[in-house]
Amino acid sequence: MNLIKVYKNTFLALMLSLVLSACATQKKVDDSQMQGDVYTGTDTVKYLASGVPDRVFFATNESILTTKSRDTLRKQAAWLRKNSSINVVVEGHADERGTREYNLALGERRANAVKDYLMTYGISSSRISVISYGKERPVDSGSDPLAWSKNRRSVTVKAN
Amino acid sequence: MMKKFKTIILLFLLILLPSKAFSLIEVDITRGNLNPLPIAVSPLATDSDSASSLNSELNIKNLGLEISKVVENNLRTSGLFNPLNKDAFLQKPDIAHLKPRFEDWALIKAQALITGKVILKEEKLRVEFRLWDVLAAKEMMALAFTTVPKNWRRVGHIITDKVYERLTGEKGYFDTRIIYVSEKGPKTQRVKKLAIMDQDGHNTKYLTLGNELVLTPRFNPTNQMVTYLSYFRNLPRVYLLDIETGIQEVVGDFPGMTFAPRFSPDGKKIIMSFAKDGNSDIYTMDLENRVVERITNHPSIDTSPSYSPDGKYITFNSDRSGYQQIYVMKNDGTNVKRVSFGKGLYGTPVWSPRGDLIAFTKLHKGKFYIGVMRKDGKGERLLTENYYQEAPSWSPNGRVLIFYRETKSNKKGEGFSAKLWSIDLTGYNERLVETETDASDPSWSSLLSN
Numbered sequence: 001m002n003l004i005k006v007y008k009n010t011f012l013a014l015m016l017s018l019v020l021s022a023c024a025t026q027k028k029v030d031d032s033q034m035q036g037d038v039y040t041g042t043d044t045v046k047y048l049a050s051g052v053p054d055r056v057f058f059a060t061n062e063s064i065l066t067t068k069s070r071d072t073l074r075k076q077a078a079w080l081r082k083n084s085s086i087n088v089v090v091e092g093h094a095d096e097r098g099t100r101e102y103n104l105a106l107g108e109r110r111a112n113a114v115k116d117y118l119m120t121y122g123i124s125s126s127r128i129s130v131i132s133y134g135k136e137r138p139v140d141s142g143s144d145p146l147a148w149s150k151n152r153r154s155v156t157v158k159a160n
Numbered sequence: 161m162m163k164k165f166k167t168i169i170l171l172f173l174l175i176l177l178p179s180k181a182f183s184l185i186e187v188d189i190t191r192g193n194l195n196p197l198p199i200a201v202s203p204l205a206t207d208s209d210s211a212s213s214l215n216s217e218l219n220i221k222n223l224g225l226e227i228s229k230v231v232e233n234n235l236r237t238s239g240l241f242n243p244l245n246k247d248a249f250l251q252k253p254d255i256a257h258l259k260p261r262f263e264d265w266a267l268i269k270a271q272a273l274i275t276g277k278v279i280l281k282e283e284k285l286r287v288e289f290r291l292w293d294v295l296a297a298k299e300m301m302a303l304a305f306t307t308v309p310k311n312w313r314r315v316g317h318i319i320t321d322k323v324y325e326r327l328t329g330e331k332g333y334f335d336t337r338i339i340y341v342s343e344k345g346p347k348t349q350r351v352k353k354l355a356i357m358d359q360d361g362h363n364t365k366y367l368t369l370g371n372e373l374v375l376t377p378r379f380n381p382t383n384q385m386v387t388y389l390s391y392f393r394n395l396p397r398v399y400l401l402d403i404e405t406g407i408q409e410v411v412g413d414f415p416g417m418t419f420a421p422r423f424s425p426d427g428k429k430i431i432m433s434f435a436k437d438g439n440s441d442i443y444t445m446d447l448e449n450r451v452v453e454r455i456t457n458h459p460s461i462d463t464s465p466s467y468s469p470d471g472k473y474i475t476f477n478s479d480r481s482g483y484q485q486i487y488v489m490k491n492d493g494t495n496v497k498r499v500s501f502g503k504g505l506y507g508t509p510v511w512s513p514r515g516d517l518i519a520f521t522k523l524h525k526g527k528f529y530i531g532v533m534r535k536d537g538k539g540e541r542l543l544t545e546n547y548y549q550e551a552p553s554w555s556p557n558g559r560v561l562i563f564y565r566e567t568k569s570n571k572k573g574e575g576f577s578a579k580l581w582s583i584d585l586t587g588y589n590e591r592l593v594e595t596e597t598d599a600s601d602p603s604w605s606s607l608l609s610n
Contacts, residue, residue: 061483063438096566099507099521099550100375100601101420102477102484104389104396105433105440105461108417112438131394132417132435136373141347141573 038066039149044139048156052079055155056114060095060148063109065117073114076156077121087159090114092132093139095148100134107132114154129159187240187327194588196242197327198269200294201232203246204276204287205254213280217309224253224278227287230316231274231323233360234334238324239589244270257290262297270294274323285309289319291326301326313362318609333555334359337605338562339377339386339403340580342366343598347573354388356403359604361594367403376420376551377401378603382427386603387411389419398432400447412445412452420463425471431455433463442476442493455493466510466518467491468535475499475509475518475535486520488535499537508551511535514558517585521550521563530563532585543587556606559585562593564600 033041039057046054054076056069065073080086092111094103111130119125140147187197204224206214214223228246235241249256250264257275265273276289288304303322305315314335321332342355354367354374368374368390377388386401398418401408412418414434421432428447433440442455442465456462460480467474475488486500486509500506504524511518515535522529522542528549531542549565562582569576578600580593593602 061479096548097523097526099464099477099484099523101433101464102461102479102507104375104417104419105435105463108435108440109438109461116438131396133373136350136375138348141569141576142571143568143576144571147571 033146034149035066037145037149039146039152040068041150044150044153048076048158049079052076054157055153057149058110058152058154060152061098061106063106063113065113070117073117074121077118077123080118080123080127081121085160087127087129089157089159090118090128090130091137091155091157092130093137093151093153093155094135095151096135096138096143097148098135103134104132107134110152110154114156118156186329196240197271198242198244199235199272199274200244200249200265200268200270201228201235201246202249202251202256202273202275203228203253204278204289205252205257206278210278210280214278214285214309217280218312220312223285223309223312224276227278227312227316227319228274228276230313230360231320234317234320235323237360237589237591239584240324240328244268260292260294262292262294265292265294272300272323272327274319276319280309283309285312285315287312287315287319289322291323313358314608317358317360321607321609330559331557331607333557333560333604333607335608336556337379337608338580338593338602339367339379339605340564340595340599340602341374341377342595343578343600344370347569347576354386354401355595355597355599357595364596367401367406376601378422378553379605380423380427381425381556381606382423385423385427387421387423387430387432389421398430400430412443412450414443418443420465422466424467425469431465431467431474433465442474455491456489456496457493464508464510468511469513469515473511473535475511477507477509484523486518486533486537488518488537499533499535500540501537502540510552510554512558513554513556517558519552519554519561521552530561530583532561541587543583543585544581544590549581551601553603555604561585562602562604564602566600 038059048054052075053072056072090111092107094106115128115130138151140150204227206224215221232243235243248268257277271294273292273294279286284306286306291301293300317335320334324332336359339356342353343350345351351370352374353370354377357364373391375389377386384403390399396417398411398421399408400411411430417435418432421430429444431444434443439459440461440463442462444453460478462478464477465474478487484505484507485498486506488499489496504522506520506522508521509518517532519532527545529542530544530552533540546565547568552561552563560582565581567577578598580599580602582593583590
């Protein structure tokens with residue numbers, strides 16, 4: 001009788017540890033590509049030139065530039081200074097977990113955060129236009145936190 | 161003396177009260193669909209000459225039957241009526257229309273009966289109908305309409321509006337249209353078109369080709385104009401579209417994105433957001449003299465404006481508190497007051513046509529809700545909870561909300577859909593609104609006829 005109980009408990013503990021470890025590995029995958037809820041991976045990133053990533057990522061509802069984002073944008077500014085004939089469009093995007101109209105405004109705010117930062121590194125505002133797509137143009141069509149983190153972004157695109 | 165008088169009054173009341181129970185039927189629309197009223201919609205009678213000419217013109221064998229089905233379907237979807245199965249009807253349509261045998265209709269538990277007649281005369285369709293109170297054995301209403309035959313579905317909607325109004329005491333919402341965004345293709349490259357259909361999902365027409373992204377169409381409450389956001393030439397701007405002529409124009413000359421447009425209740429102004437340098441504020445443009453007025457001036461996001469039906473107030477969405485909340489201000493932008501104080505984020509406020517309520521979208525703990533609150537923010541009532549839903553739009557009588565709902569997709573984007581849904585203000589009678597394609601951003605028109 002007691003033995004059965006012990007078995008039962010062991011079994012339960014085993015199951016529990018399995019479930020927990022499953023959670024832990026799941027979380028680990030996300031952690032390696034996210035800091036807080038800001039995407040830090042490179043899956044979707046394209047390059048304006050060698051070593052110059054085209055996009056930066058944001059936390060939910062935020063337009064604050066992270067340290068990593070500022071680093072990316074300084075590289076973009078340096079590249080733009082070297083290529084003074086190139087103009088860019090900064091596209092602002094939001095994830096799908098918000099109302100459409102608010103997300104349009106949020107995308108515009110994110111694109112302008114990027115534009116402002118590029119301007120402080122000497123790029124003329126006449127070379128940078130902005131457009132918000134709100135949540136209309138996700139890059140990852142999944143419905144999970146990692147997909148959403150990839151979609152909360154501003155992308156710098158050559159305009160000419 | 162006085163006492164005697166009182167007794168007489170009491171006696172009078174006693175005599176009056178029981179008779180009230182037998183008086184004309186009424187439908188209480190405030191309690192939801194707990195006891196939908198059993199109603200028999202007899203096929204409308206047609207003489208054989210009219211029937212054969214109508215069949216050759218419209219390719220419909222029995223137009224009288226089809227019109228009765230339009231009425232029946234409207235009544236059923238309202239949630240307030242239970243249309244009875246036609247197989248059980250004992251009386252022929254033409255005879256019932258002259259004088260129903262009320263015992264026959266009472267036998268199948270009908271409390272109300274609709275009968276009618278369809279005639280084609282000089283290429284005009286003449287439809288008459290009568291509404292009968294079966295238990296009181298009385299005619300409640302008799303009306304006739306004349307129109308071109310191809311308008312036959314509208315006749316069905318107008319009949320429903322008349323019946324609904326007679327039985328509930330409130331205007332109907334059946335002779336109306338819905339404008340929405342039709343969606344196709346993968347999430348990452350969604351193709352969106354403006355589409356319009358009758359309130360019951362019939363007569364869908366596409367108003368744009370899908371070459372550019374279009375969002376958030378809204379009807380002018382006074383005519384057949386529509387305002388919406390288009391990414392034409394990659395410049396997101398508010399447009400005005402005349403759906404009769406197809407002529408469209410950009411609204412105002414703004415050096416940046418304009419979005420979230422809506423008409424004022426008199427249809428003479430468009431209120432919208434204008435985004436500049438990362439800040440969105442609310443503006444109006446007068447459609448007659450083109451004068452643009454700035455309504456809010458705040459470094460936060462101000463968007464999704466909606467006028468009160470008297471035009472004196474505006475409700476809108478702002479994150480000036482740090483998060484998305486609902487605010488109310490006077491129409492000149494003064495007296496700004498936050499009204500949403502519940503847990504979570506609030507968006508898309510839209511003022512009820514009755515003026516007392518504001519419908520909204522709420523996001524709380526990863527769930528989206530459609531709800532209503534009083535204009536002072538009190539009395540919040542959440543009508544429906546889901547994975548994702550937003551953007552309620554009121555039926556013109558303020559009894560029903562239509563909104564869109566999206567489903568979750570897997571890592572590959574499979575399983576995603578966007579559909580229109582409606583729900584009664586009571587929180588009952590939630591229904592999928594059928595559309596030819598995926599759909600979002602619905603806006604309900606006013607009654608086309610009165």
